[in-house]
Amino acid sequence: MRRAGLLGVLTAGLVTMFATISAWAEALPSFAANGTLTVCTNPTLPPMTFVNGAEASALAGFDVDLVREIAGVWNLRPDIVQMDFEGMFPSLSAGRCGMVISGVMRQATRERNFDAIPYYESSMVVIARTGTPKISSFSELSGQTVAIETGTSYGRLIDIENTALAAHGKPPIRVQLYPSEDQVIQQVLLGRAHAAMSQDVEVLYRRQQLGGKVTTIFKPDIPDFHDFAIYIRKDAVDKARLEHAVEELRRRGTLTALAHKWNIGDTLEETAPARGAPSRFDVQTFLSALTSRAFFKGAAMTLIMALLSHVTAIAISIPIALALNGRRSLIHPVLSAYVAVFRGAPTLLQLLFIWNALPQFLPVFRESWFTPFLAAWISLSINESAYQVEINRAALRAVDRGQSLAAEALGMKKSHVYWHIVFPQALRIALPPTINDFISLLKTTSLASVISLQELLAVTQIQVARTFQFTEYYSAALVWYLGIVFFFLYVQNRIERRFTWADRDKAAAHDA
Amino acid sequence: MTLNRLPDPEKRLSIRDLSKLYNEFVALDHISLDIEQGEKIVVLGPSGSGKSTFIRCLNRIEPHDSGVLMIDGKIIDQKTDLTELRGRVGMVFQNYNLFPHLTVLENCAVAPRLVRSIPRGQAEDTARRILAQVGIAEQASKYPIQLSGGQQQRVAIARALCMDPEIILFDEPTAALDPEAISGVVLIINDLAAQGITTVCVTHEMGFARRIADRIVFMDKGRVQEITPPEEFFTAPRSARAHAFLNEMIRF
Numbered sequence A: 001m002r003r004a005g006l007l008g009v010l011t012a013g014l015v016t017m018f019a020t021i022s023a024w025a026e027a028l029p030s031f032a033a034n035g036t037l038t039v040c041t042n043p044t045l046p047p048m049t050f051v052n053g054a055e056a057s058a059l060a061g062f063d064v065d066l067v068r069e070i071a072g073v074w075n076l077r078p079d080i081v082q083m084d085f086e087g088m089f090p091s092l093s094a095g096r097c098g099m100v101i102s103g104v105m106r107q108a109t110r111e112r113n114f115d116a117i118p119y120y121e122s123s124m125v126v127i128a129r130t131g132t133p134k135i136s137s138f139s140e141l142s143g144q145t146v147a148i149e150t151g152t153s154y155g156r157l158i159d160i161e162n163t164a165l166a167a168h169g170k171p172p173i174r175v176q177l178y179p180s181e182d183q184v185i186q187q188v189l190l191g192r193a194h195a196a197m198s199q200d201v202e203v204l205y206r207r208q209q210l211g212g213k214v215t216t217i218f219k220p221d222i223p224d225f226h227d228f229a230i231y232i233r234k235d236a237v238d239k240a241r242l243e244h245a246v247e248e249l250r251r252r253g254t255l256t257a258l259a260h261k262w263n264i265g266d267t268l269e270e271t272a273p274a275r276g277a278p279s280r281f282d283v284q285t286f287l288s289a290l291t292s293r294a295f296f297k298g299a300a301m302t303l304i305m306a307l308l309s310h311v312t313a314i315a316i317s318i319p320i321a322l323a324l325n326g327r328r329s330l331i332h333p334v335l336s337a338y339v340a341v342f343r344g345a346p347t348l349l350q351l352l353f354i355w356n357a358l359p360q361f362l363p364v365f366r367e368s369w370f371t372p373f374l375a376a377w378i379s380l381s382i383n384e385s386a387y388q389v390e391i392n393r394a395a396l397r398a399v400d401r402g403q404s405l406a407a408e409a410l411g412m413k414k415s416h417v418y419w420h421i422v423f424p425q426a427l428r429i430a431l432p433p434t435i436n437d438f439i440s441l442l443k444t445t446s447l448a449s450v451i452s453l454q455e456l457l458a459v460t461q462i463q464v465a466r467t468f469q470f471t472e473y474y475s476a477a478l479v480w481y482l483g484i485v486f487f488f489l490y491v492q493n494r495i496e497r498r499f500t501w502a503d504r505d506k507a508a509a510h511d512a
Numbered sequence B: 001m002t003l004n005r006l007p008d009p010e011k012r013l014s015i016r017d018l019s020k021l022y023n024e025f026v027a028l029d030h031i032s033l034d035i036e037q038g039e040k041i042v043v044l045g046p047s048g049s050g051k052s053t054f055i056r057c058l059n060r061i062e063p064h065d066s067g068v069l070m071i072d073g074k075i076i077d078q079k080t081d082l083t084e085l086r087g088r089v090g091m092v093f094q095n096y097n098l099f100p101h102l103t104v105l106e107n108c109a110v111a112p113r114l115v116r117s118i119p120r121g122q123a124e125d126t127a128r129r130i131l132a133q134v135g136i137a138e139q140a141s142k143y144p145i146q147l148s149g150g151q152q153q154r155v156a157i158a159r160a161l162c163m164d165p166e167i168i169l170f171d172e173p174t175a176a177l178d179p180e181a182i183s184g185v186v187l188i189i190n191d192l193a194a195q196g197i198t199t200v201c202v203t204h205e206m207g208f209a210r211r212i213a214d215r216i217v218f219m220d221k222g223r224v225q226e227i228t229p230p231e232e233f234f235t236a237p238r239s240a241r242a243h244a245f246l247n248e249m250i251r252f
């Protein structure tokens, strides 16, 4: 008895000791799950994070390499999730990724909700077209238009400046918000904005890409805009572990090596060789974008998402339409409310709700099976079903009551009456508005880029951010969208020809 | 003619005190009538008198609220197998209600195929034979929209006949037809009677009623006012209401 007891205590002690040692040796943060480090990034900010090449999966940049290095320190497999800038922090909150690394500045206000771990020094810059005189304070921008990226913290800075300007009776700085950094810079090039705000490292990259068309006119020294930082959910232990990992990379010289690799060293700005200015419309770029695998995949995603969502919407909407057209009952108000809510709420809001808000209430939706594809499918199906209910109700009502009466008088069962008599006639009435809705849905899928679905428009924007060739890539996307839409208009035309029975002249032609 | 209080199981149709309400409104008020096999009954009466409601009760498209409806000795009520009943009692609607998305042939073959599970080929053979019988064999592959009113009427009759009914109910079969087409319908209905099929026909067309009726059932305000052979009805109606009705009809 006693020996057995002693052995038990010994074993327990050993197990505890090993557990402690291994935990200390690995020092993994709590957000590392199943050997994976999941990171959110918005790859439209070269050279920090961008898609380097025609393939949407070819993520590259300082930040992307940093993710791989950190994952290496912890012996984890990196999993990088791409999404819109605005989607990243909600995704971090929802537990969909463990870290945000996306050229985001360390900022006191953000640190209220998240922990920030700085990894590289940088400074904010105000840029303008080359030739614009340099300025020495923000107040000199009074009355001018400044473009900034949505979701970044530059806006707050300008708000503070504007308050000061107002106190001196001067006109405020006007702000234009754009969803990506490339669009911000494009406003400067187009002359729509006098200046734009960005980080020195990106400006350097763009200067090279744009043949020196933009220049830095002001480099303010603001403590809130000194460092790029990694963001995580608030957790003192995780923060310490991540700081330790970053420190380890700094000590090894990895950070310096990465800075060299991506040309973001301090000394490089003046010596950066300017490439030739890009041409107005490069046919070669357009054609290769049009035929690229990335665009093909984006278009396929758009098409599949629209088809799948619409088929699901139709399946949901038919029983609802039948119930709403039938005798009044208790479920009527419920179904009417369903239609009213999902027809009334903006599709974008529904997508964001399902993707970002739902997981806060129901943790199962944080798990990896709940992909952007699934979320977009669910949101778009529900949204479209609300519209489809109205189309189906109108179509079913438009079928003469005498039709089902005649079928019943012949002894047909209710199901036969619907399948063989009412539905085929309702289909003809519902088809044109349904195809119309489908074409609309096809374009609505582009909203799903906010929850990181890699559909056609998301692919386009990523390519534009990399190359700064707006016209070529937008045109390629346009051709794809139009191609798909025209194909479905053709299909509609073919199907309508089968409805010759509804038109005396066509029916006669069919006979001949 | 006096009727027994109890329904007569020997008759094709035996109706006793049949009543129908729409909420408070009495659409049919204690209707009693016996109809023989192969008999041709014409129901006359002013608009809104309940003629359509009456014949719709006979195939239970409108269920009656009280009274007895007996067909071939079987009582028709909520327990009746409607598929079986409607196979026995066919109906031709006022505006035909042909299925616009089906060809003439499919209009005729669809119910036998779905309701009786008859194979398509066989159902279509039967349909062709019946279309020939009503004189529109050559229209089989056309859609209803391509046909004239008279032709559509014949399709509607053929469609009902394809279910091989014992009784056919007609609601205003001549309302939209020219005189020539009306004569065609007269021939068809007489032909049906010759085959032993009972017809109950609601109409506004006095000439048509006179040509086909074995007996006239005159209704007003949901009640049967009189049941009379046509020669007598048109020359010496028994009820004052029928008298007034006929005078009204002559004036127009």
Ligand SMILES: Nc1ncnc2c1ncn2[C@@H]1O[C@H](COP(=O)(O)OP(=O)(O)O)[C@@H](O)[C@H]1O
Pocket (backbone or CB within 6 Å): B022, B025, B027, B045, B046, B047, B048, B049, B050, B051, B052, B053, B054
């Ligand atoms: N579904 C219904 N609901 C309520 N009232 C009805 C309905 N169908 C018919 N009625 C009423 O019943 C009466 C008889 O109608 P109907 O049988 O169509 O007359 P008829 O065929 O003799 O012109 C009319 O007053 C009509 O308004």
Ligand SMILES: [Mg+2]
Pocket (backbone or CB within 6 Å): B051, B052, B053
């Ligand atoms: Mg009527």
